[in-house]
Amino acid sequence: MISSIDDLDLIKEKQVFFFDLDGTIYLGNKLFDNVLELIELLKRRNNTKFFFLSNNSSKSTNDYLNKLNGYNLNISIDNIILSQHPVIYFLKKEGYKRIFLMGTTSLKKEFENEGFELSEKEPEILVLAFDQELTYDRLVKASKFLEKNIPYIATHLDDRCPTENGYIPDAGGFASLLYKTTERMPKVFGKPNKEMLLFKLQELDIPPKNAIMFGDRLYTDIKMGKNAGVTTCCVLSGETKIDMIKNSNDKPDLVIDGVWKLLDIL
Ligand SMILES: [Mg+2]
Numbered sequence: 001m002i003s004s005i006d007d008l009d010l011i012k013e014k015q016v017f018f019f020d021l022d023g024t025i026y027l028g029n030k031l032f033d034n035v036l037e038l039i040e041l042l043k044r045r046n047n048t049k050f051f052f053l054s055n056n057s058s059k060s061t062n063d064y065l066n067k068l069n070g071y072n073l074n075i076s077i078d079n080i081i082l083s084q085h086p087v088i089y090f091l092k093k094e095g096y097k098r099i100f101l102m103g104t105t106s107l108k109k110e111f112e113n114e115g116f117e118l119s120e121k122e123p124e125i126l127v128l129a130f131d132q133e134l135t136y137d138r139l140v141k142a143s144k145f146l147e148k149n150i151p152y153i154a155t156h157l158d159d160r161c162p163t164e165n166g167y168i169p170d171a172g173g174f175a176s177l178l179y180k181t182t183e184r185m186p187k188v189f190g191k192p193n194k195e196m197l198l199f200k201l202q203e204l205d206i207p208p209k210n211a212i213m214f215g216d217r218l219y220t221d222i223k224m225g226k227n228a229g230v231t232t233c234c235v236l237s238g239e240t241k242i243d244m245i246k247n248s249n250d251k252p253d254l255v256i257d258g259v260w261k262l263l264d265i266l
Helices: 005-013 035-044 061-069 084-094 105-113 136-147 171-182 195-204 218-228 242-246 259-265
Strands: 016-020 049-054 080-082 098-102 125-128 152-154 160-163 166-169 211-215 231-235 254-256
Touching: 005 231, 005 254, 005 259, 016 195, 016 218, 035 259, 049 061, 049 195, 061 080, 061 105, 080 084, 084 105, 084 125, 084 195, 098 105, 098 136, 125 136, 125 171, 136 171, 195 211, 195 218, 211 218, 218 231, 254 259
Parallel strands: 016 049, 016 211, 049 080, 098 125, 125 152, 211 231, 231 254
Antiparallel strands: 160 166
């Protein structure tokens, strides 16, 4: 079931490498072996782009850059894709200016830096993110806007977020709560939705077949890659065990033990 070296040969032709983070690049707080060497190799490679992905929109891109460079990855802000990025791409493309953002202070700053006006009175659209500063007052305001049929989108809809101390409520939980009040659900952009990869490929003007997605979760990382039409590679260094692949509808194109294997191929 693990892909042979011959099967893995197609990775050599890829121009864009998308990587999930937890379970793929690191586990908890520990970077997997040879990840630093892999990143250096990708930086040196001609015509190659690489990106690290997370659905976690409670943090700004700068927060994530600091976190990742804390592992000595030495990457730039352009190497990071968070679920707010396809949302920002969409809002700009559709011409939205005034938004009601359910998000953290650092996310609000990011939206303001991108030129959006955060509006409490007459927003054109409601954006739901992983708002770790959510208050009852904000929920009431959101419900009022939703009842007036304002367009409604979300960065991602994970129900819960794993932490060292167990699960905490995430954006999907907030969406369920608002659904109970308003019977409305948002359009979603983060994993497993294809927008998370396609907006970047559109920006780069590179076709999906020239890209590959590495991740440890079948129902988010692999599903998203398949939705977007990119090659998918499941790593067994995180959540997925080989038996789970046999029983899943979201079968990856390739399976490897971990991203360190790429050093033998590229
Ligand atoms: Mg993962």
